[in-house]
Amino acid sequence: MAPINLGVIGTGWITDDYVSHALTTGKFALGAVYSRKTETAQAFASKYPAQKPSLYTSLDALAGDAAINAVYIASPNLYHFAQAKQMLGAGKHVILEKPAAATEKQLDELFALAYSKKVVLVEAFRHxxxxxxxxxxxxxxxxxxxxxxxxxxxxxxxxxxxxxxxxxxxxxxxxxxxxxxxxxxxxxxxxxxxxxxxxxxxxxxxxxxxxxxxxxxxxxxxxxxxxxxxxxxxxxxxxxxxxxxxxxxxxxxxxxxxxxxxxxxxxxxxxxxxxxxxxxxEKLNLKEEAAEHARIIEEADWDQVKRWETHSRGVVRITEGVRRANGLLFPGES
Amino acid sequence: MAPINLGVIGTGWITDDYVSHALTTGKFALGAVYSRKTETAQAFASKYPAQKPSLYTSLDALAGDAAINAVYIASPNLYHFAQAKQMLGAGKHVILEKPAAATEKQLDELFALAYSKKVVLVEAFRHxxxxxxxxxxxxxxxxxxxxxxxxxxxxxxxxxxxxxxxxxxxxxxxxxxxxxxxxxxxxxxxxxxxxxxxxxxxxxxxxxxxxxxxxxxxxxxxxxxxxxxxxxxxxxxxxxxxxxxxxxxxxxxxxxxxxxxxxxxxxxxxxxxxxxxxxxxEKLNLKEEAAEHARIIEEADWDQVKRWETHSRGVVRITEGVRRANGLLFPGES
Structure with a gap:
């Protein structure tokens, strides 16, 4: 089976950690790197010279790259929802760093989109x-x-x-x-x-x-x-x-x-x-998580997608509820 | 200065601990042991043969023993208030095991009585x-x-x-x-x-x-x-x-x-x-507490009595408040 050709959004240490461990599973290839600046994307890509990923400074271009079938998103929290929505809408599996969403309503929308597009959406919890x-x-x-x-x-x-x-x-x-x-x-x-x-x-x-x-x-x-x-x-x-x-x-x-x-x-x-x-x-502490993501995607294991969806919902119901109760409001919330 | 002649109410391990450590300070003598049964009082007294304490099965008799100037109370919680009240009323200093009282109102009454009788009341917190x-x-x-x-x-x-x-x-x-x-x-x-x-x-x-x-x-x-x-x-x-x-x-x-x-x-x-x-x-872990009790009594250190009264009030306000909020009601409470 061909490896999952992964695009990444965000080039921080967590992305580096995820990609390096994902590659050790033999199930992934690094196909694309998105960053707002070419130099940042280039610097990240240079850590994986054998992978020769495409470099993007446009999310539209990444979304339009038909060679990419999954996207790992580890951008600042505020952008998770819109970026996940765009990538799911483009028919790509999405591995979304925690917190996947600020509200349950956002999760509703993302999962509805994922199911309608028949792609996997999973929140990346390592532990x-x-x-x-x-x-x-x-x-x-x-x-x-x-x-x-x-x-x-x-x-x-x-x-x-x-x-x-x-x-x-x-x-x-x-x-x-x-x-x-x-x-x-x-x-x-x-x-x-x-x-x-x-x-x-x-x-x-x-x-x-x-x-x-x-x-x-x-x-x-x-x-x-x-x-x-x-x-x-x-x-x-x-x-x-x-x-x-x-x-x-x-x-x-x-x-x-x-x-x-x-x-x-x-x-x-x-x-x-x-x-x-x-x-x-396991010494490579993200390997188990990445292997499970690959398995879910390759086997189209919708039972597990739904199981982890339930988990993500449980988490966001708590965070959203207590944030609102304590006036810890994010943009657009009141 | 003559040692403080201590009576004890309650003959459990905590009383044994307190008495043995109090005696090491050189400031106390064990003058009386109260228990509901003579045998229990006798068994406790036998651990301190040099002290030759009087044995009582009547609280009135203990209260009436003019040779006793302080009483350590470590009976079941429910009896703390009435026993402390009786001993303070009889003009004896009272060292009262925690919890000193179930309510702040009880503390009010005990401290008012202690001050009117010019005797010390202190809740026994070791740590x-x-x-x-x-x-x-x-x-x-x-x-x-x-x-x-x-x-x-x-x-x-x-x-x-x-x-x-x-x-x-x-x-x-x-x-x-x-x-x-x-x-x-x-x-x-x-x-x-x-x-x-x-x-x-x-x-x-x-x-x-x-x-x-x-x-x-x-x-x-x-x-x-x-x-x-x-x-x-x-x-x-x-x-x-x-x-x-x-x-x-x-x-x-x-x-x-x-x-x-x-x-x-x-x-x-x-x-x-x-x-x-x-x-x-300090290896004898109640010695510091007992020494401080002796000092407060001997020096009639009312500032410290009031300081620890404030502390006991702070504690009972919390316990009483949250007990009531959670329906953890004691006899006589509703």
Missing amino acids: VHEANFKILKRSLPKVGKLLGASLTFGQYSSRFQNVLRGETPAVFDLKMAGGALVDLGVYVIAAAVELFGEPETSVYYPIKIATGADGGGTLVLTYKEGFNVVLTASKVFNSYAPSEIYGEKGTLSIPTITDVETVTWMDASRKGSREELGGER | VHEANFKILKRSLPKVGKLLGASLTFGQYSSRFQNVLRGETPAVFDLKMAGGALVDLGVYVIAAAVELFGEPETSVYYPIKIATGADGGGTLVLTYKEGFNVVLTASKVFNSYAPSEIYGEKGTLSIPTITDVETVTWMDASRKGSREELGGER
């Missing part, structure tokens, strides 16, 4: 495809009846220093659909939705910073079964606390839920007991 | 008197502007197994003024109030267990300065996560906020930096 994340999910029954969970991702961004100097970098700019919730928060939200399903209620306690955006915050998800999940995400401080899942029978501990190194099981009835459940990790 | 806790408090300016904190105390109680068998042990019985919030929760609440002051709002997300009480839960305190403090307390699962305090300049990490072993400072601007701030610990 939920990792082998150890899947082990964690399969291990949930060990804890017995769930009592709660605390999932944490606090990673200090050097851009916060710009904020402290009075600047407004895009990642902390609501006008650019920024803020910690949709940037790092979606990782812990995506993990929670994948592990526990959609919550009954979501309450966000943002830490508002000088730009007006949330630099971080705590999200409490309550579930109808009676347990609560507490999510902490931050770009303004580091957290070194592990994530934990609590049940009547014990505690599962995960040092980093966004990149699962180990999964440790501690049985409450056996004091001091520790059992390691995690296995050997 | 806030520890040297390393004080170092932590003094170190707060290191983090710069506060962004948040997460304080955690999750300790599985073997009594939870009784609950799972359909029983209602006192510690999980609302009729006995039980539940995780007033049992372990007060430790993290007391730490938060001592470190950050009283919050603007408090929201509790309890994990309700079969007895109707809270087996644990998450408490979110919001502060008018814009930061939030997330407290996790549980008697139905163990948490191995450290407590953390976040600021614009970095993170303070404390393995166990209720028993501060170490205080580690991690500067956000210097990746990988770790500085240990904590010092040598």
Whole structure:
């Protein structure tokens, strides 16, 4: 089978990471690079000399390139929707970096378009495809009846220093659909939705910073079964606390839920007991995700497209709901 | 100066712990032991043969013992108020185990009585008197502007197994003024109030267990300065996560906020930096608390009595408020 000929929009480190790992799967070729400036596209392409991608500074031209059958989009959040819409409309599969959309309405429109064009749309969440994340999910029954969970991702961004100097970098700019919730928060939200399903209620306690955006915050998800999940995400401080899942029978501990190194099981009835459940990790940490994207596209696995659509909907319902409740509004919202 | 002649109400492990450490300060003598049964009082007294305490099975008799000038109360929560009232009324200093009271109104009454009788009333919180806790408090300016904190105390109680068998042990019985919030929760609440002051709002997300009480839960305190403090307390699962305090300049990490072993400072601007701030610990972990109680009583330090009264009020306002908001009602409440 011919490789999926991939175009990319956005030339940052995440695109580099995705492309390099996608190529190791043997399922992709890098067919096109879009950037607003030729030099930037050229600089990115030069990292993959064997691929000889076409270079574009026009989205229309990329959309019109019949040789490209899938597009990976990792542009600034604000452009995700319009760019995905254009590429899906042009009949290309779209692998869309998180956050796929700012609102569920946008997701509705994108998925309706994807299905009508018979192309795949998938939001690119790395961690939920990792082998150890899947082990964690399969291990949930060990804890017995769930009592709660605390999932944490606090990673200090050097851009916060710009904020402290009075600047407004895009990642902390609501006008650019920024803020910690949709940037790092979606990782812990995506993990929670994948592990526990959609919550009954979501309450966000943002830490508002000088730009007006949330630099971080705590999200409490309550579930109808009676347990609560507490999510902490931050770009303004580091957290070194592990994530934990609590049940009547014990505690599962995960040092980093966004990149699962180990999964440790501690049985409450056996004091001091520790059992390691995690296995050997894939060293190329985006390879598992890219391989799954390729498989879904090649096999036209609509069941999985719909399964991940449900997941993306679960995530965006939370982010959209708590953003509106906290006045964290993006352009066009009121 | 003659030692403070201490009577004790309650003969459990915590009383044993307090008395043994109090005696090491050289400031206390064990003058009386009250228990409902003579054998229990006798068994407790036999651990301190050199002290030759009087044994009582009547609170009136203990209250009437003029040789006793202070009483340590560590009975079941439900009896704290009436017993403290009786002992204060009899002109004795009272060291009252946490939770001192179920409501602020009860505290009002107890403190009014203490002041009118010119005796000391103090709620017994161990951790806030520890040297390393004080170092932590003094170190707060290191983090710069506060962004948040997460304080955690999750300790599985073997009594939870009784609950799972359909029983209602006192510690999980609302009729006995039980539940995780007033049992372990007060430790993290007391730490938060001592470190950050009283919050603007408090929201509790309890994990309700079969007895109707809270087996644990998450408490979110919001502060008018814009930061939030997330407290996790549980008697139905163990948490191995450290407590953390976040600021614009970095993170303070404390393995166990209720028993501060170490205080580690991690500067956000210097990746990988770790500085240990904590010092040598007092091995007898209630000695610092007991020594402070003795000092306050001996010096009649009313400023400190009022300072800790303010602290106890801050704690009970939170517990009472969130209990009522969540229908976690004790006898006589509606």
